[in-house]
Amino acid sequence: MGDxxxxxxxxxxxxxxxxxxxxxxxxxxxLPPHRPRLADVDPRAAKRAERQVTLLFVVSILGTxxxxxxxxxVGRTSTFSGIRLQNTLLGLGTAFxxxxxxxxxxxxxxTLMPDHEITEMRHEIxxxxxxxxxxAMIGDILDETGIKRRPLIRNSLxxxxxxxxxxxxxxxxxxxxxxxxxxxxxxxxRYTMWDKDTKLVRDPSGTPIKASDVQIGSAFHVIPEGxxxxxxxxxxxxxxxxxLMRLDPREMEISPERETWHHDGIVAxxxxxxxxxxxxxxxxxxxxHLLCPCHQSTFDLTQECKVIFGPAxxxxxxxxxxxxxxxxxxxxxxxxxxVGPSYWERG
Amino acid sequence: xxxTTEYRPKTSTxxxxxxVDTRVGGSAMVKEFGRKIFPDHWSxxxxxxxxxxxxxxxISGTFLTFFFDPSMAHTVYEGSYNPLxxxxxxxxxxxxxxxxxxxxxxLFMRQVHHWSALLFVAAxxxxxxxxxxxxxxxxxxxxxxxxxxxxxxxxxxAGFTGYSxxxxxxxxxxxxxxxxxxKALPVVGTFISAFLFGGEFPGTAxxxxxxxxxxxxxxxxxxxxxxxxxxxxxxxxxxQYRGPGRTNDNVVGFPVGPVYAAxxxxxxxxxxxxxxxxxxxxxxxxxxNYGPYDPSPVSAGTQPDWYxxxxxxxxxxxxxxLGNFSLEWIIPFPWGGNNLIxxxxxxxxxxxxxxxxxxxxxxxxxxxxxxxxxxxxxxRPRNAPFRTGVGVxxxxxxxxxxxxxxxxxxxxxxxxxxxxxxxxxxxxFFLGPILGFIVARRIALALQRKDREIVLHGREAGVIQxxxxxxxxxxxxxxxxxxxYKLVAFxxxxxxxxxxxxxxxxSRGEKARGAVSKFFFEDRVAPVTPSExxxxxxxxxxxxEESSEDASIDR
Ligand code: HEM
Ligand code: FES
Numbered sequence: 001m002g003d004x005x006x007x008x009x010x011x012x013x014x015x016x017x018x019x020x021x022x023x024x025x026x027x028x029x030x031l032p033p034h035r036p037r038l039a040d041v042d043p044r045a046a047k048r049a050e051r052q053v054t055l056l057f058v059v060s061i062l063g064t065x066x067x068x069x070x071x072x073x074v075g076r077t078s079t080f081s082g083i084r085l086q087n088t089l090l091g092l093g094t095a096f097x098x099x100x101x102x103x104x105x106x107x108x109x110x111t112l113m114p115d116h117e118i119t120e121m122r123h124e125i126x127x128x129x130x131x132x133x134x135x136a137m138i139g140d141i142l143d144e145t146g147i148k149r150r151p152l153i154r155n156s157l158x159x160x161x162x163x164x165x166x167x168x169x170x171x172x173x174x175x176x177x178x179x180x181x182x183x184x185x186x187x188x189x190r191y192t193m194w195d196k197d198t199k200l201v202r203d204p205s206g207t208p209i210k211a212s213d214v215q216i217g218s219a220f221h222v223i224p225e226g227x228x229x230x231x232x233x234x235x236x237x238x239x240x241x242x243x244l245m246r247l248d249p250r251e252m253e254i255s256p257e258r259e260t261w262h263h264d265g266i267v268a269x270x271x272x273x274x275x276x277x278x279x280x281x282x283x284x285x286x287x288x289h290l291l292c293p294c295h296q297s298t299f300d301l302t303q304e305c306k307v308i309f310g311p312a313x314x315x316x317x318x319x320x321x322x323x324x325x326x327x328x329x330x331x332x333x334x335x336x337x338x339v340g341p342s343y344w345e346r347g
Numbered sequence: 348x349x350x351t352t353e354y355r356p357k358t359s360t361x362x363x364x365x366x367v368d369t370r371v372g373g374s375a376m377v378k379e380f381g382r383k384i385f386p387d388h389w390s391x392x393x394x395x396x397x398x399x400x401x402x403x404x405x406i407s408g409t410f411l412t413f414f415f416d417p418s419m420a421h422t423v424y425e426g427s428y429n430p431l432x433x434x435x436x437x438x439x440x441x442x443x444x445x446x447x448x449x450x451x452x453x454l455f456m457r458q459v460h461h462w463s464a465l466l467f468v469a470a471x472x473x474x475x476x477x478x479x480x481x482x483x484x485x486x487x488x489x490x491x492x493x494x495x496x497x498x499x500x501x502x503x504x505a506g507f508t509g510y511s512x513x514x515x516x517x518x519x520x521x522x523x524x525x526x527x528x529x530k531a532l533p534v535v536g537t538f539i540s541a542f543l544f545g546g547e548f549p550g551t552a553x554x555x556x557x558x559x560x561x562x563x564x565x566x567x568x569x570x571x572x573x574x575x576x577x578x579x580x581x582x583x584x585x586x587q588y589r590g591p592g593r594t595n596d597n598v599v600g601f602p603v604g605p606v607y608a609a610x611x612x613x614x615x616x617x618x619x620x621x622x623x624x625x626x627x628x629x630x631x632x633x634x635x636n637y638g639p640y641d642p643s644p645v646s647a648g649t650q651p652d653w654y655x656x657x658x659x660x661x662x663x664x665x666x667x668x669l670g671n672f673s674l675e676w677i678i679p680f681p682w683g684g685n686n687l688i689x690x691x692x693x694x695x696x697x698x699x700x701x702x703x704x705x706x707x708x709x710x711x712x713x714x715x716x717x718x719x720x721x722x723x724x725x726x727r728p729r730n731a732p733f734r735t736g737v738g739v740x741x742x743x744x745x746x747x748x749x750x751x752x753x754x755x756x757x758x759x760x761x762x763x764x765x766x767x768x769x770x771x772x773x774x775x776f777f778l779g780p781i782l783g784f785i786v787a788r789r790i791a792l793a794l795q796r797k798d799r800e801i802v803l804h805g806r807e808a809g810v811i812q813x814x815x816x817x818x819x820x821x822x823x824x825x826x827x828x829x830x831x832y833k834l835v836a837f838x839x840x841x842x843x844x845x846x847x848x849x850x851x852x853x854s855r856g857e858k859a860r861g862a863v864s865k866f867f868f869e870d871r872v873a874p875v876t877p878s879e880x881x882x883x884x885x886x887x888x889x890x891x892e893e894s895s896e897d898a899s900i901d902r
Contacts, residue, residue, distance in 0.1 A: 024876050026835045029828040031592030031599065071451055078427035083447075083454060090455040091627010095620045102616030109609035120384040120598045122584055122723060125487055175542035175552075185541045203643055221643055235547045238523075238642035271643065275667065276527025276691060277548075278520060279645045293645055294524060295663040296755060296765055309766055313667040313675030313690040341527035341691075342675050343537045347684040 031117060039111045049111035053104050060100025067093030186345045190338045192224075192239040194319060199225035200244060200268065200329040208328045209244065214266050219283045220244040222268065224331070239339055241271040241279065242319055244329070245301060247288060252302050261320035266329065268319040269305050272340040273297055275312040290316070313342060385607045386587035386600035390481070393474035395611060399618040400467040401569065404505075407460040408562065414450055416442040417512065417558035419551040428635050436514070436639030439554045443513040443634060458626035464509060465631075466622065468502045468654040475499060479708070479738050481725040483586045485718075489709040491579040496706050498572045501565055503654050508561035510652055513632070514554055517649055519640025522553060524659070531691035549640065589724045589836045591829045596723075650753065660751030661694035664773055697748065697776075701741060708737075715863050716840055729794040730837040733867035736788035743783035747775045788870075795872035798834045802826065802875045803883040835874045842868045 038045040070089030278294035288301040297310030305316035320332035418438035446453035484492035545552030674690040758765040805823035845861030
């Protein structure tokens with residue numbers, strides 16, 4: 001392709017420059033002559049088309065029959081393969097029933113109905129005369145209400161109409177019927193059911209975990225003991241799920257205030273992604289990376305679950321843990337910061 | 348009304364028709380619509396597909412409501428699907444299981460519903476692209492374009508609320524992501540989340556609330572919008588492509604009765620048939636494989652429905668940190684810190700820009716071209732290179748975000764590192780639309796030049812000639828007047844430099860307009876004029892001319 005903005009030397013007009021467009025243009029030759037179809041001129045072709053359309057409608061009837069075969073003959077089935085078969089046959093039956101009708105009608109229209117294109121004129125959407133009439137009419141209507149002459153009425157009406165819908169908005173306050181005040185709504189995001197001496201138990205079996213069960217390189221999905229006895233187990237679980245892993249303590253960078261939060265390299269981190277809340281479910285043993293499958297935020301276990309890749313904006317919160325007198329892992333306290341996605345009031 | 352001779356129908360159908368007619372004025376309606384003309388073109392089909400899949404959604408969805416129970420109460424599954432027997436789940440999930448395994452045809456209806464939902468949003472989108480690339484949104488149809496855009500958003504809302512209803516693992520995770528995004532909204536986020544979920548996530552209210560939106564609010568709004576949309580189509584009459592006999596003042600096509608109605612009505616059944624076929628053979632949303640919602644497990648590699656992907660992808664592309672600086676910025680207010688969660692909020696900006704630009708485009712184009720005429724003739728996309736370029740840029744931007752939602756699948760499928768895929772997509776996010784604009788506009792201009800070539804020198808006739816010197820060339824056959832008219836009848840916008848207003852002052856807005864106009868229309872290909880054609884024929888005396896290969900490419 002040559003340079004577009006210059007025509008080739010022997011044909012300078014190919015690309016018009018601004019302002020040099022030509023006013024002269026080709027004349028509309030009008031609709032092309034109509035070309036008759038086979039069925040228009042040959043009665044045998046028309047008859048053939050008629051038979052084809054009928055055949056298609058018969059296919060549809062057979063399709064409906066197939067549907068009933070699937071419904072009654074395959075019938076009530078409780079095996080997975082039975083359901084599969086029934087679903088396929090119902091689909092086939094419906095497809096034939098519908099396509100038979102559809103293709104039949106379209107074929108009928110294409111072969112046997114007139115195919116002459118017809119021209120219709122457009123009309124002005126808003127003729128000027130009509131606008132004037134309407135304007136006069138609206139003027140009269142407004143005059144009759146007197147709304148322009150009586151501003152007191154107008155202004156008080158505007159005030160009333162502006163205020164009247166506001167209660168409807170307040171009615172939605174009870175969408176949250178927990179009775180929580182604004183402060184409590186914010187506060188409950190801060191706390192989970194972890195507390196001093198809450199046992200770490202396996203999800204979903206609920207069996208407690210001995211420190212000695214946790215090998216280097218292993219990972220446990222953990223919930224607090226007693227989760228199922230709470231009022232809303234899912235709500236509690238959505239905040240309290242924890243990943244438990246063990247590393248060689250020498251591999252970890254531990255900040256001074258967290259020295260006592262692990263037990264012999266056993267660490268517990270919130271499993272709720274700090275991005276928008278998916279469970280951070282994948283643990284790569286070799287690299288000690290935790291990966292969130294939703295948007296691939298990656299957290300480095302050796303650096304207190306700092307974000308090393310992806311859209312999350314802060315590290316996974318750590319749950320301080322220790323062992324009780326029988327050697328079971330327990331929490332020292334709740335998390336020291338809110339778990340899960342960030343929010344305006346998080347601070 | 349007074350009528351002198353009263354009409355007396357003879358047949359019983361006639362009597363019924365007459366009864367209704369004298370009460371509702373049906374004759375006038377038949378007169379108005381019976382022979383109304385609709386232009387025909389394959390690209391006008393997508394709007395129909397959208398309408399028909401919506402009807403299928405209404406039918407299949409209504410069937411599902413007879414069996415679906417939107418309760419989040421706790422239950423234990425005891426239905427026929429053995430692997431989940433005894434599993435704890437919500438009543439909503441259990442009833443969806445029952446629809447799938449214990450209601451005959453229930454699985455089929457679920458699949459019909461889900462597949463037609465996917466097709467519905469796809470058809471609406473493609474329909475929109477058709478309207479965009481042909482310029483059908485221009486005066487007087489700008490408002491109908493806005494109604495269409497609203498329908499696209501409503502379609503996505505319908506899909507998302509439906510996807511969440513079965514309360515399986517995937518739908519719960521989708522809701523959790525929504526909750527996280529809502530919580531990121533400054534000032535109001537925490538409270539909107541609390542109100543929506545009726546307390547903390549997930550609570551026991553959300554499915555019932557989504558159900559109301561899914562089967563009443565959103566479908567009612569869609570119906571309303573479809574009503575307005577079609578009403579406006581009737582008011583405006585349909586657009587048509589330029590061509591012989593088709594002018595800005597007429598409509599050429601088939602009358603509603605019988606041809607158009609038959610084709611359109613038949614097409615409904617075809618669409619239904621295709622949806623049924625897909626639903627019979629291809630499994631969709633097998634919730635029994637995912638299990639009930641539980642905040643702890645998640646399966647890798649799962650995907651949202653396709654129309655949500657682009658928003659999810661935008662979330663993935665955004666880094667949470669720039670270097671060591673977290674994009675979760677804590678604003679130091681006197682009363683303590685408040686979090687501005689930019690890593691979640693910024694990805695919403697492209698979505699807002701894309702949707703905002705889509706709604707505003709008819710006005711943007713009007714502003715740049717100062718074109719206030721009515722347009723009932725459609726452009727071929729190549730004949731509006733600037734618009735085609737902008738549209739392709741938008742599509743590419745959308746697609747990059749959409750691909751990002753599958754970055755993990757791309758990485759595992761092509762055995763590359765996930766991080767690299769993300770880096771590349773981040774680059775493409777910025778470069779893709781720019782390249783797309785340039786390339787698409789170039790291609791459009793090239794196609795226009797090819798059209799000129801064909802008009803001036805005829806079409807390649809498929810006959811190769813050998814000259815006495817031994818060179819090969821192809822015969823070119825001249826176009827007939829009808830084909831030629833199709834290629835020469837178009838408008839090509841020219842640059843309109845900034846103009847001074849009545850006081851002789853050139854405003855800043857007008858200067859900007861002039862600059863955009865220059866950017867868009869500096870390169871343009873004008874339609875062939877009769878005198879050019881004459882000149883071309885004059886140069887090459889015989890009507891069938893020869894051209895060597897590179898010369899024909901170079902034009
Ligand atoms: C307007 C467009 C609509 C879209 C895009 C849409 C989309 C969806 C989707 C994606 C699902 C999940 C299906 C699954 O389980 O795989 C769903 C579920 C459902 N939809 Fe719709 N739907 C629409 C309209 C309707 C209407 C009008 C009704 C009822 C009048 C309805 C009733 C239902 C019911 C009861 C369910 C839950 C049952 C189930 O999941 O199997 N939908 N919808
Ligand atoms: S929710 Fe974990 S990365 Fe988005």
